[in-house]
Amino acid sequence: xxxxxxxxxxxxxxxxxxxxxxxxxxxxxxxxxxxxxxxxxxxxxxxxxxxxxxxxxxxxxxxxxxxxxxxxxxxxxxxxxxxxxxxxxxxxxxxxxxxxxxxxxxxxxxxxxxxxxxxxxxxxxxxxxxxxxxxxxxxxxxxxxxxxxxxxxxxxxxxxxxxxxxxxxxxxxxxxxxxxxxxxxxxxxxxxxxxxxxxxxxxx
Amino acid sequence: xxxxxxxxxxxxxxxxxxxxxxxxxxxxxxxxxxxxxxxxxxxxxxxxxxxxxxxxxxxxxxxxxxxxxxxxxxxxxxxxxxxxxxxxxxxxxxxxxxxxxxxxxxxxxxxxxxxxxxxxxxxxxxxxxxxxxxxxxxxxxxxxxxxxxxxxxxxxxxxxxxxxxxxxxxxxxxxxxxxxxxxxxxxxxxxxxxxxxxxxxxxx
DNA sequence: CTACTCTGTTGTCAATGCCAACATCGCTTA
DNA sequence: TAAGCGATGTTGGCATTGACAACAGAGTAG
Numbered sequence: 001x002x003x004x005x006x007x008x009x010x011x012x013x014x015x016x017x018x019x020x021x022x023x024x025x026x027x028x029x030x031x032x033x034x035x036x037x038x039x040x041x042x043x044x045x046x047x048x049x050x051x052x053x054x055x056x057x058x059x060x061x062x063x064x065x066x067x068x069x070x071x072x073x074x075x076x077x078x079x080x081x082x083x084x085x086x087x088x089x090x091x092x093x094x095x096x097x098x099x100x101x102x103x104x105x106x107x108x109x110x111x112x113x114x115x116x117x118x119x120x121x122x123x124x125x126x127x128x129x130x131x132x133x134x135x136x137x138x139x140x141x142x143x144x145x146x147x148x149x150x151x152x153x154x155x156x157x158x159x160x161x162x163x164x165x166x167x168x169x170x171x172x173x174x175x176x177x178x179x180x181x182x183x184x185x186x187x188x189x190x191x192x193x194x195x196x197x198x199x200x201x202x203x204x
Numbered sequence: 205x206x207x208x209x210x211x212x213x214x215x216x217x218x219x220x221x222x223x224x225x226x227x228x229x230x231x232x233x234x235x236x237x238x239x240x241x242x243x244x245x246x247x248x249x250x251x252x253x254x255x256x257x258x259x260x261x262x263x264x265x266x267x268x269x270x271x272x273x274x275x276x277x278x279x280x281x282x283x284x285x286x287x288x289x290x291x292x293x294x295x296x297x298x299x300x301x302x303x304x305x306x307x308x309x310x311x312x313x314x315x316x317x318x319x320x321x322x323x324x325x326x327x328x329x330x331x332x333x334x335x336x337x338x339x340x341x342x343x344x345x346x347x348x349x350x351x352x353x354x355x356x357x358x359x360x361x362x363x364x365x366x367x368x369x370x371x372x373x374x375x376x377x378x379x380x381x382x383x384x385x386x387x388x389x390x391x392x393x394x395x396x397x398x399x400x401x402x403x404x405x406x407x408x
Numbered sequence: 409c410t411a412c413t414c415t416g417t418t419g420t421c422a423a424t425g426c427c428a429a430c431a432t433c434g435c436t437t438a
Numbered sequence: 439t440a441a442g443c444g445a446t447g448t449t450g451g452c453a454t455t456g457a458c459a460a461c462a463g464a465g466t467a468g
Contacts, residue, residue, distance in 0.1 A: 012446095014446080014447085030319070032320075035423080035424065035425090036424080036425065036426095037423075037424060037425080038423095038424090045447065045448085046447060046448045046449075047424090047425095047448090047449095048426085048427085048447075048448065048449080048450095049446075049447050049448075051425095051426080051427085051447095052445075052446055052447070053446090055426095056425075056426075057424095057425065057426095106319055107319070110318055110319060113373050113374075113377045113379070114314055114318065114377065115234070115310055115311070115314060115376050115377055115378075116236075121378075125378055125379060128379050132379070154384075155384065155387060155388060155391050156391075156395075158371075158374065158380055158384070158388060159367065159371075159388065159391060159392045159395060161370070161374065162367055162369075162370030162371040162373070162374050162392070163363065163366055163367045163370055164370065165366075165369075165370040165373055165374065166365070166366030166367055166368065166369040166370030166371075166373070167362075167363075167366040167370075169317050169366070169369055169370070169373065170317075170362065170365065170366050170369065172319050173317045173318065173319055174319075174325075174329055175317070175329060175332050175336070176362055180358075180359065180362070183359060184359060184362060184363065187359050187360075187363060188363045188366070190399075191360075191363060191396070191399040191400060192395070192399060193399075194398070194399040194400075195394075195395040195396060195397075195398040195399025195400070196395060196398075196399070216415095218415080218416085239454080239455065239456090240455080240456065240457095241454075241455060241456080242454095242455095249416065249417085250416065250417045250418075251417090251418090251455095251456095252416075252417065252418080252419095252457090252458085253415075253416050253417075255416095255456095255457080255458085256414080256415055256416070257415090259457095260456075260457075261455095261456065261457095
């Protein structure tokens with residue numbers, strides 16, 4: 001308790017302060033921009049202080065990635081919860097939320113998925129699980145509602161997730177004109193649903 | 205003319221030698237591993253020599269990305285050409301080739317798509333065009349063959365490309381078990397084709 | 409032969425990540 | 439309460455790196 005901060009020869013909140021500052025830097029300037037020493041300066045500690053909380057730079061990046069996945073998961077879940085009851089609409093809401101996150105926090109997303117997690121980044125992988133699970137759940141619901149054909153939920157979910165991630169990468173990498181984005185998302189979802197829906201179309 | 209190298213106070217092939225060595229390093233150790241000075245040492249020139257060919261580190265990375273896209277495009281085209289005549293099979297061959305490239309050269313792929321291209325990386329973007337075009341062509345052929353419904357070729361192609369790229373990212377990021385890969389690719393393609401095929405199924 | 413331009417070399421600088429030795433705070437325990 | 443101790447910061451230092459400036463060799467054109 002005490003947002004007085006500023007003082008405290010032991011700072012008290014160094015770890016989270018570092019994470020906050022790092023998050024800001026990464027969002028603004030990208031991962032390469034991030035320097036432990038500069039970070040220490042911003043927070044007002046000595047250049048070796050961060051070492052007590054993050055053994056090396058990579059550890060900080062991993063922690064950032066984990067935090068990123070938590071934020072992403074929150075975004076996805078609220079978007080999903082707020083979405084319409086209609087299956088496809090809700091799915092679109094989820095995907096749209098993902099893409100929004102991805103474009104707003106491009107550098108963070110890159111950090112999250114990029115192979116920068118050296119072995120031992122189990123935490124990073126684990127942090128991604130909830131969001132994957134959310135996709136699986138949505139797929140399962142779609143199947144239960146008869147909108148999707150029954151089948152391996154995981155595989156389907158991964159394909160959908162991959163498509164989202166891929167679109168984000170393409171947009172962030174300037175390989176696709178941003179104007180196309182909205183249509184692209186709609187189309188991708190529709191196309192996904194159409195490709196996975198039950199076989200027999202109709203029979204009036 | 206003269207693979208003698210070793211001598212030549214002016215080396216003669218410095219630029220391509222640097223690119224080769226850099227490509228090797230990136231493939232083996234990742235982008236972060238790449239150091240201009242180390243590179244110069246490997247090639248046997250002074251630490252400032254690379255500067256004559258690449259103004260800064262980023263320029264080297266961009267050049268590497270361009271070279272990467274060229275390699276990717278070659279792989280895709282030979283795979284496509286060698287593929288069966290059947291539309292779906294050929295598409296699968298293309299996608300499989302993409303994924304193979306992506307998993308074998310994970311670090312390179314990352315370099316290619318990652319937003320590391322600061323403004324002015326028109327070359328990088330341009331280098332990606334041929335591969336996108338290949339996808340568009342395939343889509344168009346599928347439509348001509350009646351396997352896909354007519355519609356915007358670009359949007360469809362981008363969705364497919366994104367799906368490939370996304371799967372690659374997920375695999376390279378260890379977010380998906382490698383055992384799933386083959387099934388995943390097959391499923392993704394089939395699902396794509398099913399989702400984009402002409403509406404009226406049959407009418408006996 | 410001279411001047412000019414590539415291409416490569418030497419020397420230097422500031423910044424960075426990591427490490428070791430030292431300092432300080434707060435909590436535990438006798 | 440006081441000694442002790444571990445967690446948290448600090449100072450100083452080292453090797454590496456990317457970038458830059460000044461210089462040198464080598465080929466070329468006049």
